[in-house]
Amino acid sequence: MNWKVCLAILTCNVVFMSSSYTMLIPFLPMYLTRELGVSATSVNIWSGIVFSSTFLVSAIMAPIWGKMADRKGKRLMAIRASLLLSVSYFLGGIVTTPLQLTFMRMFQGFAAGLWPMELAIMTIYAPPQKLGICLGIMQGALTAGGIIGPLFGGILAELFGMRMSFFLASGALFLNFLVLVFFIKEPDLSRVPAKPAEPDEGEATAEPKSLWKVPIIFHMLICSALVQVVILIVQPILTTYISHMAQNMDNLVFVSGLVFSLGGFASAITAPLWGRFGQHHGFFKSMRYALVLAGIFFFLQALPTTLYGFAASQFAVGLFFSGIFPSINAILAEHTDARTKGHVFGLLFSAQQIGAMTGPILGGAIATFIGMKYVFFAAGLILLAISWTVRRKRTQYSH
Incomplete structure (x- = not known):
């Protein structure tokens, strides 16, 4: 697979992934109060619980998914992450209590791992002399998604309510899933020479x-x-x-x-x-x-x-x-x-x-x-x- 094609596809995927995340995270306190009935006195506590629960689970699972990627395939793990993240966002749009939202965020932490897998795929496809440029472009795409997300999230929240933002994020991650399935190929490691260990x-x-x-x-x-x-x-x-x-x-x-x-x-x-x-x-x-x-x-x-x-x-x-x-x-x-x-x-x-x-x-x-x-x-x-x-x-x- 041509590295330029891979870079273009993965860059678009990263924008969708990042904007889907930032479209929701800044507005979680609003979601808790407006949609889930959390009182103003306890919204900060619930926001902290909901926000941090994902980090805890993903910190545990990320190395496990990484080892599986080296055994089963990095593309397969990226597909897994995209599909499960899509499901998690959909669940976020139908929850009715803050406890359910917390469980959704924990499941999201379990599903996470799309960004490291896409980085791993790109570092294999990228020619050594283009590695820095490729990673810089992907980091820029991650940041650009972080800018786009809150803008769309705020507009959607005002026009249609917060639940629509969750459903749109779910659709974006499902599109990432389809792109990974049909357009990205697993890197052929048999053609990649093993890196000799340095002293x-x-x-x-x-x-x-x-x-x-x-x-x-x-x-x-x-x-x-x-x-x-x-x-x-x-x-x-x-x-x-x-x-x-x-x-x-x-x-x-x-x-x-x-x-x-x-x-x-x-x-x-x-x-x-x-x-x-x-x-x-x-x-x-x-x-x-x-x-x-x-x-x-x-x-x-x-x-x-x-x-x-x-x-x-x-x-x-x-x-x-x-x-x-x-x-x-x-x-x-x-x-x-x-x-x-x-x-x-x-x-x-x-x-x-x-x-x-x-x-x-x-x-x-x-x-x-x-x-x-x-x-x-x-x-x-x-x-x-x-x-x-x-x-x-x-x-x-x-x-």
């Missing part, structure tokens, strides 16, 4: 169960989890922080959503460029640069006292943050045999889910006991610490 990689290509013990893979998993902590440490307070700065501005909801999405717009534009930079200059270098620049601008984001200054810093953070995950994905792809990529990206997804569970708790504690602006200082500090660690570890790997 500093231990048994990276030996038994899949030992992959997490490979230093470079383990380090990238930790980095990925911490980066996900940064995302989720900031996201829950962004709209509240923006609203506080905007105060009595007209169209406050629209303005908050626009400022919130500026980082996503910037990331969607620059993710492919970061991929190209990493391809030509090295993915460790692109990762370090992205971490340092994003960390600096997170620090600067705590300083503006006007909405315009904050909006500019939000856009700037997106410009640099978008280079982190494509670099991590490419480093893992370069240091992993094609026959174990499913397991590796499953472990990566699991690490990100653990970070996603930790971030909101840490961010909420900082915002409550110290102040909201210190959340941005914490995010910047974490990214700069990761960058220092990456530089130190890279020196060890090169010796």
